[in-house]
Amino acid sequence: MIRRLVRTVRLYLAQAWLSYHGRFSITNPFGYITSKLGFPFFLMIFFIFMGKFVGFSDPLYIVIGNLLLIPANNGMAGISLAIGEERGWGTLSYVLGSPAPRAPVFIGRAIFYILDGFVTALLGFGIAAIIFRMNLGQVDFYLLTLCTFLLAITASGIGFLFGSISLITRDGWTILNTFIQALYILVGVNFPVDALPGALQKVAYCLPLTRGVMAARLVLDGAGWSAIASLIGGEALVGSLYIAAGYAFFLWIEKRSMQSGTLDAV
């Protein structure tokens, strides 16, 4: 029993490290940092200027929203990238063809991305606090950590859902990317969900992240546990629904992909 547990844990970690290392080994430290913070940072700046132009007076609102999306992005992209890149390098069929159980293989790959996104977001808050003179004095740090971590985990459900698509089509990563972009509109990153038209508001509340982002904003405003408990609960619930659906979908698609033989088409 213990032996099996150790073996599984080892497999998780080994997969996670391999995937992570495989992804970043070509780049140098400079590439590493820019790839972590570069794109989200510049996108954020772009949105801030857009906001400034139309008279949206609160740049911090945009900053916080974009920072909160980093762990979520990593949670989503981690799994999808792990699968998509395997396909790109032609090693997907080796991975799936090996006797290793699939769940550790891919969940393991996601772990580092999730941790990484989490750390990056905290780092981002630190940097933002300096650049934008954000006041973090009254913030309950543990609650903020909790929210950020929760965002990464609930987002990984979406990652599984779209990552599975990567098993049958080479466009999985793109489809996910397009979806991630839609999140910039839907989950209250750049402007409050209330600003959306009615129908879209309903959609927003069916997605993970929406409530989590709201909760995190409240925490940053100095709210305590009681104020955010219901939001956190809702986020966890929606998130776990997505994770369950995503994993089931992954298993189903994996069977399908064996039949259609599309594992290595690039």
Add this chain to the structure above:
Amino acid sequence: MKCIRWGLVKQQMSVQLLVRTLNFFSLSLFILQPAVFSAVGMLLSHAAGNDVPDLVYSVIGGGIMGMWSGIVFTSTYDITGDRRNGMLELITGSPTSLASVEAIRTFTNVLCGFFAVLIAFSAAMFIFDYSLNGANLWGAGISLLILLFAMWCSGVFLANFLAWSRISGTFVEYLEMPVAIFCGFMFPIRVLPDWMQTISGIFPIRWALEAMNESLLGMRDVRYLAEHWLLAIGLCLLLLVATNWLQNKVQDKIRVNGELSSI
């Protein structure tokens, strides 16, 4: 670039379309992504309490954004993809120079980008009732042509830069947004702080785009427009000179370290 023949152009363009452009990835870059940016722009404007969004910057600007992302990413995937599947080596080994192949490919990408702008235009006109009344049409037209030229020059430069080494690929992807910011794709340059406005002066795209946006908003000052056009063209020529220099370097470098075929 002296050996560009019509047959080569036709062939390269059709293959470029088939292999790189007509797939979900590129279409989402050229069309879906601009739509998202436009939506963010308009909703931000709504959240800020404006009744009418600024269609020139929000919607047409989104189209420009799509054109730029399309060019950056297609160029990146052109080279890295070709490197990965061994094509870069075969192209280099043929009598046609890599630079002319890249020039034609970028031209194709710019055309696709132009298509994205057209879609944004139609969206602005037919969905959001944008009207061209009061716009300086000929000014906008000439500016658009110069803008396309500027995009092409930047794209060719990027493509050569990418052939330079594998690492540059990671770098270029992060160039996309900064250029969008400095060139004022979805907001006027005057929103930027002074020091950023100064930097933005080195981008030919900025001058052409500013002339186009101002024309659409009714600018008729010939001197203002002419100044912008000349600046844009001058900077483009500089960029081409730099590209030419870079291209010779690239030719030597990729043959020394065997990076033509390594992934």
Add this chain to the structure above:
Amino acid sequence: MKSLHTDSSHVFLFFIKRKESAVKLRLSVLCVPISNTQILSTYDRLGHLDFVALGRRGEMENPAIQACSLNKVFKTKIGLWKIKSKSTTAVEDISFEVERGELFGLLGPNGAGKTTTVKMLTTLLLPTRGTAKILGLDVIEQTAEVRKHIGFAFSGSRGLYNRLTAIQNLNYFAELYALEPKVTKKRIPELLELVGLNGRGDDRVETYSSGMVQRLHLARALLHEPEVLFLDEPTVGIDPVGSRELRQTIKNLISLKKTILLTTHYMAEAEELCNRIAIVNHGKIVVMDTPASLKKRVSGDSVIEAEVQSAKAPILLDTLRGLDGRSMVKLDHSAEPEKLCIRTAEPEKVLELLSPFLNPDYILGMEVRHQTLEDVYITIIQGEKE
């Protein structure tokens, strides 16, 4: 001033002189008959001379491929944080000439430097030192001209657009080689026929098997009717019937006066096709000759392989002492049962010596055959190791 090998009677001098103006890698080579040595001292006085190499030149008047002490050192950087430089010498002083209409084979173990040599000759890599000429054109200086006259195909499934059909791929390359559309239209079906892909031209390459991709590579290389052809392991992954057809195709090309440089790991193929062979190891040419004289070079022309009882091997080895000095006897311990391998010019004598032992107590089985190129290759490469 450094001088290199001097192993032949037909000695010519190679003057290698650094050109002041050019990039420092670029060297130019002069070949001068040895009788003209006063030129050497003239150049030396002027300080132009970088080093002198004595090289062999046969009677070739006008070689198609001419490699003069090619060297390639790869510098790679490894490590993420602590970046270390590491250099690999892939090719070291390779010189050879291939006559027009000749089929020249490069053999050697993995990593010997064959592909690197081919890439330098096809203008895809710059030599670190040395030069090469294709049809008299310098691969470093006259790159564009060289590229018009050569065709090359590397093994592997890379180098084609998978989402396009074979014909679209060929069309694409036809334009890169600036062929007239009319010519292209006629040539593509011919080529598909030649490599045995007729009927599959309109299928996407991603639906091809690896052997079919290999054939398509050959068709692509032949598209512009190059005079010199470089084929790097062209028969990898092709089925036996297919590779026989392919070999026939290659022979036909030779009869059309094309020059071919071929690398392969199949000795039988090299033996059947090549006029001359160079065996490369660790970046150097170990031997270079025709297949026939290569076989003569290694002792004997018959091979006798006997499976023996391990305990009795010493007795048999003792018995075989009686052979003349040119025979070679070797006991292979790794085989099961142990194998006695004898190369000899006098197989009858061996049989006579062994005849008393031809029973299962000593010898379990025996095979007598002519020496193949493979035997020669293995002897040479193993000899290198020791």
